[in-house]
């Protein structure tokens with residue numbers, strides 16, 4: 532057996548393989564400074580050796596390595612683990628000392644069921660999940676791909692945890708947890724919406740963040756990042772701005788400097804989170820489409836003052852910016868790359884598409900839906916059930932009562948189509 536990843540987690544897997552009398556021939560690790568682990572050689576170039584267990588605790592990196600290797604993988608159970616004959620366990624999964632998998636539970640591929648984890652009857656655990664030591668999933672719990680359940684957390688029966696979530700140690704999860712969130716406490720509450728991309732993968736792989744756009748919105752977003760850090764919701768390291776209109780090295784208030792434009796951004800070699808801080812909807816879209824660098828990810832940046840009536844019904848994609856004092860009630864869905872510029876309220880069942888910009892004070896009543904690239908002016912209101920298509924501009928202070936035509940501007944109370952001469 533070969534292990535990929537010479538980490539602390541690998542040490543535990545070596546113990547487990549020893550207990551099963553399976554020889555570890557070698558480990559592989561990209562770090563050239565590690566040459567040995569528990570007297571087993573650590574090599575740096577994998578040349579197709581298999582079977583492999585990817586011994587990396589981080590769920591995102593484990594998935595990336597599995598996809599890179601694409602070989603035969605080992606699946607192992609410590610002899611002290613209790614696994615029902617009616618349970619199914621996917622390839623590459625490691626079941627540690629004392630873990631229990633009860634009848635009809637289904638465990639995905641490349642999961643870690645850590646020391647003493649308890650998975651009760653009919654649970655459904657997705658690929659790349661980590662159930663930490665002593666965590667308990669009661670019967671019929673669902674855990675989506677890539678989620679990490681912290682040590683000694685308890686999930687009560689029937690609860691559904693989304694994809695790429697983090698559940699804090701010792702939490703008691705009593706209600707559903709949406710995709711891409713960090714949640715903790717007793718009762719467990721959603722504290723942060725990191726976001727998932729269209730493939731359902733968690734978008735944020737780094738805490739280094741930059742802003743594209745060094746104008747006024749860029750400075751507001753930089754201030755928002757400071758606020759998020761201050762509240763302890765995330766730990767962003769702000770590295771600077773990208774902007775094609777300003778020379779490299781230009782200072783942007785006290786927040787940081789311009790590091791380059793689109794070419795420099797597309798040449799960045801390390802993982803970097805990016806916020807697109809440009810207020811014109813169509814330009815936001817064009818900027819995103821010009822970013823071809825796979826190292827760039829787009830987290831949601833959500834002000835600590837954001838209020839959600841029922842987080843379990845809230846869905847959000849990636850790359851959204853939600854400034855201070857915004858609120859949503861229940862069953863609200865937000866797509867990707869929208870800007871909520873402060874004090875925006877959204878009622879039940881509101882669905883917002885992509886690249887929309889809501890200026891401060893915009894209110895969307897219940898069941899309003901929007902397509903993409905709309906610009907809603909300061910303090911404008913959209914009445915209940917109005918369906919906005921795409922590329923609509925709504926003037927400041929207007930009240931939109933009926934469905935507007937795509938690509939037009941509406942102004943007034945009630946808002947009427949405005950034709951520019």
Ligand SMILES: CC(C)(COP(=O)(O)OP(=O)(O)OC[C@H]1O[C@@H](n2cnc3c(N)ncnc32)[C@H](O)[C@@H]1OP(=O)(O)O)[C@@H](O)C(=O)NCCC(=O)NCCS
Nearest residue numbers: 663664680681682697698699700701702715716762763764
């Ligand atoms: C949930 C978790 C991921 C949050 O990490 P983080 O974002 O770095 O959070 P911080 O440590 O900055 O804490 C932020 C706040 O949340 C609180 N908090 C963090 N984790 C918590 C938890 N599990 N339960 C209750 N409160 C928690 C902190 O006390 C802090 O509160 P404060 O703002 O009032 O001071 C982390 O604390 C955690 O529980 N990780 C799981 C560890 C684990 O189980 N490992 C198993 C390895 S095998």
